[in-house]
Amino acid sequence: MATQAGTEPAHIRRRRRLRIDLTTPSLLGLPVAYLVVFFLVPIAIVACYSVDVYSINPGKHSFTLAAWHDFLHSSVYLGLFWKSVKMALIVSGIIVLLAYPLAYFLALSETKRKYVLLLVLIAPFLTSYLLRVLAWKVILGNQGVVNTFLFWTGLRSADHPISQLLYSRFAVMLVLGYVWLPFVALPIFVSLESLDRRLLEAASDLGASRRQAFRRVTLPLSLPGVIAAFLFVFIPTLGEFITPSLVGGTSGYMYGNQIVDLFETGFPDWETGSVLALFLLGVVAILTVVFARFLRAPQLETS
């Protein structure tokens, strides 16, 4: 298109440019307007609630940063946030470490039908999230599959089930890892798949051992995929509330649960809830902007 443009008569070129200029707003108008109204404006409204410009309490309200001040000086909310950060870091770290060899195997071992195997790996991710959590509830409960299996085989007495299995921080992290593991392999696979194999051959010709070639060539080149994978899990896990509310009990309670509770319990506190929600959004936004170049590339290459 660009090469032809120079040889065209001026009036045709002008008409074409006119046509293009006219269509861009008409194409983007609806999708952008939709997200402005149902995505950006709602967030702005949350911001208004967080500074008490809007409130569920009747009466006149004026701008105040009291809720923000309380939040930033609250050991409860910030402590909960750090606990969630730690849990999300552990989960994301462990499953990226587990997923890397899987992706490596699929991308580099010259297996036939690697795409079939990839689909086998990813398929569970595409089934219902809640139902996969349900499966673990059935497995881990005091009267669940693991414990009753142990009673039945006599490995443990029925009076002493392993009670920390369900409703614990461990359960939350196990289930989150289970839920996200298939997905994490994907961006790593994409980055390894696009690796030029000749680089490895060159390394080996130049006398590098496999281990050296991995450390100096493969690993650095797949790092963007690894970082993307890590963030794809870390971000949703940080704000997670479904899994902890189903299998977490009190010790698995996370920051996301606190947000939900501030909006849904008998004593709602929308002002504080809005502060918590915006703080989480801010942290996620910063992470996304800082790592944007890692997030974008693999996504577009995948499809």
Next chain:
Amino acid sequence: MDAALSKNGARLLRAFFALVVVFLYAPILILLIFSFNNSQLPSFPLSGFTLHWYHQFLTNADLRAALETSTTVAALSSIVAVALGILASVALVRKNFRGKSPVTALLLSPLVIPYVVLGVSLLLLFQTVGINRSIFTVMIGHIVLSLPYTILVLMPRLQQIDVGLEEAAYDLGASRLRTFRSIVFPLILPAVVSAYLIAFTTSFDEYAVASFVVGPTRITFPVYLYSALRFPNNLPQVIAVAVVVMIVSLIVVVGAEIGRRIAERRLGALDV
């Protein structure tokens, strides 16, 4: 010599892969087994085969209503999401305009927003403006979530289409709409179908946002499921539903992927 993997290394990795696949599928298999187990509690020892739970859920009116609601919500919200996604993708792939990167960032940003934050935001929006919560408010939320996925599926396909085809159609006097209908749309149809299916499954399975904006009367399937999980005597029934939903979604997902591959290969054979 293979530069990436030794023979033993490959063997080790294959075993590890198999182990992970077992870990991923075992819970699903366990649900399958216990859905046929003749006991109120999903526990060992197994106490006989029954289809009772499947029968019970088929006759459970609340559950069927929830499944119908979710199907409606998913079907309609996905149509809107795909339509908006097509408009946005055509603009992003074919046009150059000022502010392209912030617009792209806005269109893709729902991918990274924590669902709890989106749920809260929409709840406050509807509350502030005075819109009652219903299946429509759920659809509004699900369109926000699905839109970026449809764009990510549609854009690469649009990029593959030769612009020359569209220009030829223009030059032969076709209008923009006609060109899109007769040239572009048929060529991106496989991607449109997979975008629709991704949007559909996203919506059908979505709990977090729906839990904030769902109305009191017509609840979606995940919302029903979540509340049912709190009552243990519902558990066997829920397990039976779980098995059916999982198997159906696995078939749809795998089928869609295979279908898309075949369709795109055929279109590829036409050299376009």
